[in-house]
Amino acid sequence: MATTTDTKNYKFNHSMIRVKDPKASVKFYEFLGMSLVKHLQFPEAKFDLYFLGYDGTGALSQGNSTFDRQGLIELTHNYGTEDDANYKVNNGNAEPHRGFGHVCVAVDHIQAACRRLEDAGYRFQKRLSDGRMKHIAFALDPDGYWVEIISRRLGSKGADDPEEQGQETDTTTYRMNHTMIRVKDIEKSLKFYQDVLGMSLFRTSEQPAAKFNLYFLGYPGDKGVPENGFTADYEGLLELTWNYGTEKDENFKYHDGNSEPQGFGHICVSVDNIDAACARFESLNVNWKKRLTDGRMKNVAFVLDPDGYWVEIVQNERFTGQENF
Template sequence: MSTRAFQRIQHQANLLSKAPRIIGANRGFATMAITTDTKNYKFNHSMLRVKDPKASVKFYEFLGMTLIKRLQFPEAKFDLYFLAYDSPKALSHGNSTFDREGVIELTHNYGTEDDANFTVNNGNKEPHRGFGHLCIAVDNIAAACNRIEQEGYKFQKKLTDGRMRHIAFALDPDGYWVEIVSLKISTKGADDPNEPTEASATDPKTYRMNHTMIRVKDAEKSIKFYTETLGMELFRTVKQSAAGFNLYFLGYPGTKGVPESGFTADYEGLLELTWNYGTEKDENFKYHDGNSQPQGFGHICISVDNIDAACERFEGLNANWKKRLTDGRMKNVAFLLDPDGYWVEVVQNERFADKENF
């Protein structure tokens, strides 16, 4: 593969040929009867590029996650690390890698750990804002934050900073923001009155990888894409009119169903869309997708019951493709583009195929 293609695609797409950005082009499909049901879909993972995988894996393991899979691609000089909550108390305990939600995929390109000048784009600095943060929900937020601080990790916002005393933002080794919220948090955004305000005990095995936040230019277009094209449901809307932005939390109901009264803290696999008022009216406004330079966030990923049928459905909906299933050498992954150009990977859920993807 050419150096140009390698630099352009990254992650698994390092193995792919360039794919044009085409809407609604035809492609051949198997003639066998195949079906897909979005009720079976899962928001599987969010991918971040990291400088030093040892430091990053250590951080997320400290937050209670387990390294559930490692994929090595030495010929393309990168490795992938998949982490998730997998204790007996976890929602997806024992499930295969792509039959779960709340997974974090870390992509390491060889040599970055030895480059003193290498840094990733964390998505929160102008002019390269786009991806915002990951979020974990914890049993005791004061104790959890105290534990993280005692380990020597830094914070973008401590629990006691500012007016919002019910959330904190830790920083991972690359400077990505990790929001920390309480599993007991109310829909109004206030601490549960029964939760101790002083740090006491916390059990990382009870934590949830709750959501991934990305900023979007046009909330209406983005919500339509994630609900109508990807089959998610809008679980909760938080309007902050005085501050000029809204938050939208979407996800797949799965076996848990739609959360009552918007209570989403104990869920995994949620997508938070942040919309700042007025951006949709600015023709020149654009968020950074994380895959053009400077790189950082790579993509989100959904796993589906039948990848051929799912991709045929997306084709019928005139979805915008980065890579069709038939493009390139890797025939087991596809990439859609959302209205802001963020990449959405599509993979097969192994539970429905009865075989591993990789």
């Protein structure tokens, strides 16, 4: 294994959310075409982890080891929550606990994909036909987390697209496209994700009338940064949402998902050499939640982004030839 680290080898591996009932949640994400690629059990600590992602023919990470992938969703289940009538996650979209916003799945035929979800009894925060934006929808997973549905087809008009009518959907073509978090100071956040974590800015969407901008970042890998700005065919992107003026409010703060009420936990970047990567982060004066040497788990670290969101750092198993867990 190399003794140095190169951010070109980094991957946006997964996004972790806590769930009440793992059976219901796994069923939902499998209905969206994902596969369970890893199930880790920690009975002594009374929690399990479920890693789900696209693994079929045509999937960008097909067959890779768990931490040599992008665009996974990690479900964390703390034993007993499924039997607790009062247990409820914070989905990140309700005041005063906003922070994490959603995950996003890109699909082949968006009308058919949404109809299939509705026919299966799943709820929607926003249907294609709702509001002004007819080209996106938001489904709700069993815990009420928002799952954005977008089209992989360039120029799709969603609900108003006659080419979509009568089409069927194939979940093996779906992508876990991005994870959205809200940030207070976009300049600080862009600097962190680009200069510290080595991501590239793929696309910016400015919405001055609505007073917010969106910034899509990721690791280009072999695909490279999209020349036309169309990002729906990628997996493992990070969307930063910046609402104008938040950076000027000294008391403004987003909820990190890990203080009560809990919900979203962290995003995770896998690296080529975890010791070298953490030494580099140390040299860049990052804020640590957990160094490699802290606690019992010596093979994971956590750094904090400018808003206090946790970013897990793990070893990409392709560079060591052995599994992390």
